[in-house]
Amino acid sequence: MTASTASAVDVTVTGDGRPFVVGIGGTLRANSSTERALRRCLAAVEQQGGRTALFSGEDINLPMYSPHDESRTPRATALVEALRAADAVIVGSPGYHGGISGLVKNALDYVEDMRADPTVYLDNKPWGCITCAYGWQAAVGTLGQLRVIGHALRAWPTPLGVAINSAEQIWDSAGELTDATVESQLEMLATQVLTFARSSGAKP
DSSP states (O other), X not given: OOOSOSOGGGOOOOOOSXXXXXXXXXXXXXXXXXXXXXXXXXXXXXXXXXXXXEEEGGGGOOOOOOTTOOOOOHHHHHHHHHXXXXXXXXXXXXXXXXXXXXXXXXXXXXXXXXXXXXXXXXXXXXXXXEEXXXXXXXXXXXXXXXXXXXHHTTOEEOSOOEEEETTSOOBOTTSOBOOHHHHHHHHHHHHHHHHHHHHTTOOO
């Protein structure tokens, strides 16, 4: 299952009464483990009544963020506008050398464009975290970093964060999730994000 949004650059941020959840993450390799996990979580959000947009792969292949250069590519503008409209954010990162990837961190740096907004950064928005790494140490360590970043952006990390050990058999040869525990965790993460978004007054 995948999130329904085909092109993040063309995403419609106008509300329709459902909580709007923005997913950010993955790698530049299409259909990476991180992207698949993020898509599965966003699919669970949609099944539970949310609306989603996914920024992954080339969507977040952005110029290095510079607060002193106000020019923005269409992809960067689309990301920031979606985050402004979001009721919640779910971030997925691979664990590279024990930490969050540069690709994902650079995309998150664009939240600085929201520093003077009425809602500064991601203030009071739920923040879900997913990490994938070849081993538990990197997966769990990267998860901790994502939580810290969420706090710095004034968001509320959900009680559950999903760390996935890619050294284990999580996906089948067709890329479908086969691990029942991971499936349950991704669904629970979707539930927690939506519950918090609704309780904090998700914008219709």
